[in-house]
Amino acid sequence: MASLENLSAVHATLLVGILLECFVALGWLLAAGLLLPMRRASLHWAGFAFLQGAAFFVYLISGNWAGFPAHAAANMLLVAALVLQVRGLQRAMGRPPTDSLFIALLFCAGVVQVVWLAHEQSAWRMAAISALASGISAWTGATMLRCVRHEDARAPRLLALVLSAPSVIGSALFAMRALLVLQAPERIIRDDRLDQSIGMPGALLWLFLSLGMALALVGVVLYRLQRKLSQAATQDALTGLPNRRAADDFLAHEALRAQRRGTPLSALMIDIDFFKKVNDQHGHAAGDHVLQTLARLLQERARATDLVARWGGEEFLVLLPDTSPAGAREVAEQLRLAVQNTPFCWQQSPVPVTVSAGAATWTSGPFHANALIASADSALYQAKNSGRNRVCVAADNALHLALPGGRSVEPRRA
Numbered sequence: 572m573a574s575l576e577n578l579s580a581v582h583a584t585l586l587v588g589i590l591l592e593c594f595v596a597l598g599w600l601l602a603a604g605l606l607l608p609m610r611r612a613s614l615h616w617a618g619f620a621f622l623q624g625a626a627f628f629v630y631l632i633s634g635n636w637a638g639f640p641a642h643a644a645a646n647m648l649l650v651a652a653l654v655l656q657v658r659g660l661q662r663a664m665g666r667p668p669t670d671s672l673f674i675a676l677l678f679c680a681g682v683v684q685v686v687w688l689a690h691e692q693s694a695w696r697m698a699a700i701s702a703l704a705s706g707i708s709a710w711t712g713a714t715m716l717r718c719v720r721h722e723d724a725r726a727p728r729l730l731a732l733v734l735s736a737p738s739v740i741g742s743a744l745f746a747m748r749a750l751l752v753l754q755a756p757e758r759i760i761r762d763d764r765l766d767q768s769i770g771m772p773g774a775l776l777w778l779f780l781s782l783g784m785a786l787a788l789v790g791v792v793l794y795r796l797q798r799k800l801s802q803a804a805t806q807d808a809l810t811g812l813p814n815r816r817a818a819d820d821f822l823a824h825e826a827l828r829a830q831r832r833g834t835p836l837s838a839l840m841i842d843i844d845f846f847k848k849v850n851d852q853h854g855h856a857a858g859d860h861v862l863q864t865l866a867r868l869l870q871e872r873a874r875a876t877d878l879v880a881r882w883g884g885e886e887f888l889v890l891l892p893d894t895s896p897a898g899a900r901e902v903a904e905q906l907r908l909a910v911q912n913t914p915f916c917w918q919q920s921p922v923p924v925t926v927s928a929g930a931a932t933w934t935s936g937p938f939h940a941n942a943l944i945a946s947a948d949s950a951l952y953q954a955k956n957s958g959r960n961r962v963c964v965a966a967d968n969a970l971h972l973a974l975p976g977g978r979s980v981e982p983r984r985a
């Protein structure tokens with residue numbers, strides 16, 4: 572290894588790379604201990620950083636070992652590191668890793684080393700490994716994009732592009748390297764003989780790319796954790812529907828729009844009839860299954876602009892923007908009939924399920940969210956009291972009578 576006095580700029584860069592990768596690997600090991608849902612992914616990325624650090628180390632010591640095929644060793648480490656990076660991303664997405672492909676890639680890299688091991692063939696070796704690394708990096712970039720965008724189409728496109736950029740740039744650079752090597756193979760063979768394994772531009776580029784990739788992985792983890800947290804805060808765990816908090820936010824937002832545009836806003840409160848009996852006769856798991864099936868059914872029949880939420884227990888709230896009292900009654904009746912005509916089953920036994928619904932509509936005047944919900948709720952209890960499996964609509968003045976101290980949402984001034 573170079574002594575401190577004659578430490579060249581390349582050596583210094585490689586040393587920085589080793590230290591950086593050690594810190595990154597330690598960081599991921601720490602994350603594996605702390606972020607349980609991301610444990611496996613973090614362990615993979617610790618391996619990714621460690622192998623990259625090892626590749627930097629190989630270049631650092633290569634000058635001391637005449638004839639040591641530094642490129643070959645470093646490239647093998649790099650391919651293994653890149654494979655671990657993609658595998659970690661697949662783990663982060665909760666997908667089974669494509670192990671056969673990874674094994675095939677590593678096998679190919681190994682074969683390339685063995686077939687073109689001689690110095691005279693180092694250009695071919697470098698070109699093949701660079702092409703392989705380019706392919707894996709492109710795959711990493713694509714997986715990174717999917718990791719952010721696939722499960723959440725509303726995820727910011729720019730964020731997805733920024734996070735996948737280091738891998739895409741890496742892929743392009745590896746491809747360029749493969750082409751340059753094939754264009755001037757004599758230079759590579761000469762450099763390899765002289766043990767000039769890596770130059771300053773190469774070392775710096777590699778260092779920045781490694782840093783970029785590490786930051787991109789941190790970005791993916793932060794994005795996914797933030798998404799999980801916001802999901803947990805706004806999604807009902809059993810049915811996957813928006814929960815009460817999300818319904819409140821939607822209602823406040825839609826109320827402002829309705830007031831600004833002067834369009835009606837309707838709410839349906841839907842409750843399963845005699846649900847206690849389902850639990851008592853078939854068990855709690857059967858009750859959960861009925862809730863999940865009903866949630867799916869309601870969601871499938873809702874318009875893209877409506878919101879179906881689990882209000883609590885066996886009660887669902889459907890918010891219908893731009894829907895008149897007559898329209899709300901019609902939607903509620905369609906949903907009631909759909910439930911009545913859907914065969915619910917639990918362990919091959921039929922479970923009869925019907926629902927009652929109450930509808931209320933805001934059409935004009937100050938908006939009280941609590942009054943709209945309370946009106947839909949009292950219409951629901953009217954439906955329950957008049958025999959169940961039916962729809963009742965709140966009277967026109969119900970909103971004014973309900974909850975005078977309710978939350979008021981004033982229209983935003985243009």
Ligand SMILES: Nc1nc2c(ncn2[C@@H]2O[C@H](COP(=O)(O)OP(=O)(O)OP(=O)(O)O)[C@@H](O)[C@H]2O)c(=O)[nH]1
Binds near residue numbers: 847850857858883885
């Ligand atoms: N399985 C299951 N049951 C739930 C859940 N949340 C609430 N329940 C049950 O829902 C039942 C509600 O019963 P009640 O309020 O008496 O209403 P009901 O039996 O549907 O009668 P009506 O509404 O008057 O037709 C209770 O037995 C609760 O335990 C849940 O998440 N899963």
